[in-house]
Amino acid sequence: MGSIVQVTDLVKRFGDFTAVDGVSFSIEEGEVFGLLGPNGAGKTTTISTISCLLSPDGGDVVVSGHSVHGATMAVKRELGVVPQEIALYPTLSAGENLAFWGRMYGLSGAALKSAVNEALVLAGLEDRSKERVEKYSGGMKRRINIAAGVLHHPKVLLMDEPTVGIDPQSRNHILQTVKDLNASGMTVLYTSHYMEEVEFLCDRIAIMDHGKIIAMGTLNELREVVGGMDVVDVKVESVSDSVLECVRAIPGVKQVDRTDSALQVLTPGSGAVLGKLVATLESEGSHVTSITVTEPNLESVFLHLTGKSLRD
């Protein structure tokens, strides 16, 4: 077991704007590696440099020993790519689309035919394979979009937000598919801004923001970043500076972050502080409209590290 993808000090600029700013990580053979980050973090840009669509302005990407500097064809042959956008031909059927992408990866004849059938089964669309893709639902398109990236059995699968904008049923199907593919030996780089997906799927996770990796490790390692603390989200009508001071003074409160009309409180035990917290806010004139308690997760990790929420 060694690392099959090695990203080192990767830099990618668009004009003056640095979209990927010195990113390094490595993916071990057989793992699902998660790249989590909000919109514009640089996830797609990172994936595009790995798949040789963009050439790096600095650093290197090595896949199975082949560098994207020079050996792009060798790199591409190792990869399957599931793009963020649904990149299919709407007026071709699912079967025709899959056959086309299979041929593009060099499959032909009986091998192509069985790969297409297998991919249709994977997408759960074997009985609708003759229908044009444009007639499919969003979720079905997503599934074919994924199937088209894996039918040639790549060593490494790059998935860029494969569940964006779909119903829960299709989403579960897709997450299960990723698990199955990984179980069959495929190494997966999974990109998302849904922390639940990344928590469910990934062995290791890198959290990305503004072109940089701000934390990396297993889920448990990342939870340690917030000290395994509970997150208490309090929605209030208004937050004044004095309120903030009073809340910080409550025993058991470790950290308080504020947005316009909300407070986020980190505490080792929420049970001990909730009553005091509500009382303090009410007495200071900040009327509480709702309150939620969350066990530590990637959302709280992200919040802790960046002071903002993963989702806008």
Next chain:
Amino acid sequence: MRTLFTIAGKDARILVRDRTALLVMLAMPLALIFILGSALGSIGQGDSLDIDVAIVNQDAGDTGQRFVDGLTGSKEIDALFNIEVSDDADAVRTAVEKGDLTAALIIPSDLTEKITAGEPVGLEVLQDPGSKIAGGIWAGVVRAGVSSASAQIIAVQTLQEELAAAGAGAQPSAPQGAAPEMPPMTFDAVAVREIEAQVDKRISMISYYSAGMTGMFLLFGSMFGAFSFVKERREQTLARMLSTPASKLAIVGGKAIGVLMIGAGQFAVLLIGTQMLFGVDWGQNIGATILVGAAEAIAAAGLAMTLAALGKSERAIGGIAPAAIMLFAATGGSMVPTEQLPKFLLPVQVVSPVYWTVNGFLDVMRGASVADVLPGAGAVLAIGAVLFAFGVWRLRFE
């Protein structure tokens, strides 16, 4: 190589499912050929068509003159024809050969003599095969004249109580009213003799526009090829192709071959369609016709790349492409024969693939060989190569 044809085949398949594309590439040219070809080239209703014909009467007797008077005296005939009465049979034959005259009638010197002797007689009707319709009308008119003349003659002969005529019954015989026991007097002739007009073989309007519109619309494949490229770029299938082990050149080449394949299919449909629907005669040398058409389909593939490089969106390309093609077509002879266009357009013409293509088609219709159209096809290929190179140079992939 396999990748090229994978991409080309995919593009062709997508295009065949695109109704708009089929409409523009097949239905429009056929409709325009029909409209232009019939509005200007076929027979109007009673208006003077001024088909140029000549009559040469060499008859020593007076039957010939009566025949001529019959033809020239008729209002209906006068509306259709511009009849010139001439003495010089050879000059008239030459004029038909040259295409200066559409048709002619030559009456032999022994007409009266033979009729009197009861022998079959022959009239010589000449027509330019390039103007079959007009020539056919002339032959019909002469036949009708013969028919009525023979009825008159029979009447005269019945009075004279004489004569039997031999000869296989040619044209119309005596009217029903004539004495049934009398064998009808027949002209053996009005054997229409087609003269192979060599110098300026006239091409019918429908044939002309078949060449013109095919030369123009074969270029439209380029527009759809460029659409396809821009669409693939926008919808990310281009990026997806680039993430497969296919080189940029293979992708561009595949898309170019796709345009070429589409053009080949379109050309086949237009060639067979005009032949079957309008009876267009594309000439004797199908190999030469195919060479001319294939060269332009290749040029269309090159033009597709230039269009894809110049136009950033389908809208932009949808504006540039028809304008460019119209310009090529108008200067290239798709609408008006190039001889009738002013000379200062020549610099535009030589860079217009339509110009070489339309003239190539017309030349083959007039009897040109592969060798004759080779230089024109070469010019089209050269234009296509320049357009392809420019397009590939300026093409943006993301």
